[in-house]
Amino acid sequence: STKMFTLLLFISLISLPICSPADRNDEPIIGVLAQEVVSPKPNQTAYIAASYVKFLEAAGARVVPVMINKTLEEYKTLFSSINGILYPGGGVSIISSGYQRAAKIFYDLAIEANKRGDYFPVWGTCLGFEQLMYLTSEKSQLSHTNTSGVALPLNFTPEAKGSRMFEAFPPDLVSALSAEPLTENSHQWSLATLTYNTNEDLKSFYKVLSTNTDGNTEFVSTVEAYSYPVYGTQWHPEKNAFEWSRPYIPHSPSAVRTTFYTAHFFVSEARKNFHRFQSKEEESKALIYNYNPVYTGNASAFEQIYLF
Secondary structure (H helix, E strand, O other): OHHHHHHHHHHHHHOOOOOOHHHOOOOOEEEEEOEEEEEEEOOEEEEEEHHHHHHHHOOOOEEEEEOOOOOHHHHHHHHOOOOOEEEOOOOOOOOOOHHHHHHHHHHHHHHHHHHOOOOOOEEEEOHHHHHHHHHHHOOOOOEEEEEEEEEEOOEEOHHHOOOOOOOOOOHHHHHHHHHOOOEEEEEEEEOEHHHHHOOHHHHHHEEEEEEEEOOOOEEEEEEEEOOOOEEEEOOOOOHHHHOOOOOOOOOOHHHHHHHHHHHHHHHHHHOOOOOOOOOHHHHHHHOHHHOOOEEOOOOOOOOEEEEO
């Protein structure tokens, strides 16, 4: 009878192996670390450049600002609510600042969590990359390089081939990255390859995926940790698609694809994490949607920033 058929159909459907949400979090929320503004005004003591937010949103993540100068308890609660964290570029101290303190707390929590099998990815861009090198080696050993405002091709190392980061990049994009100046650099300090090679802490923790040179000093430009989902680029993947105020930012189709494949990779890492906010209300209150970016392109290297 029809009833019987419907019942059998229902039973067969509920016994089908469903791709369980336990394998993947399709609603990842990533923290982006704020940092001190140079000349603070009331209610404007910290900022996040909007390009980092767009970078993550374009790959299907939502963003929560990670404010500076919060308590350890507040950071621990936030850590257990988000699925990854990004340390952006900028100009504050990697040795003592609100940015550094929060970065260290999240780095330590991430290492602990990953050791327990709780997959939590960390990404550092430019200053964030330098911050990661400092957190891992516990010393500052950067070299001055002539790299503030230049786009460069990547010199891939043999390790890049088997890397997690570049695994899903189309071969033609990898070729373009190694042949064309698609990665924008805005830094005066770099981790010299020589320093990396002579530092056991860095060498045993990070695999070098690419290097670059300013003509005098060869420096490390892309890393991923061997045993942890910790990643760093000394270059700026977010700028190619979202920043327009400087002539040396590449906007070619390959440059823009670089932005999206990099974001896609990091967001796919965050999908492996299952932290969540205690309630939908807490989640809504924390999201960056509660703040409005301000247009600053006429006065700054960023088209838009969020001020806190």
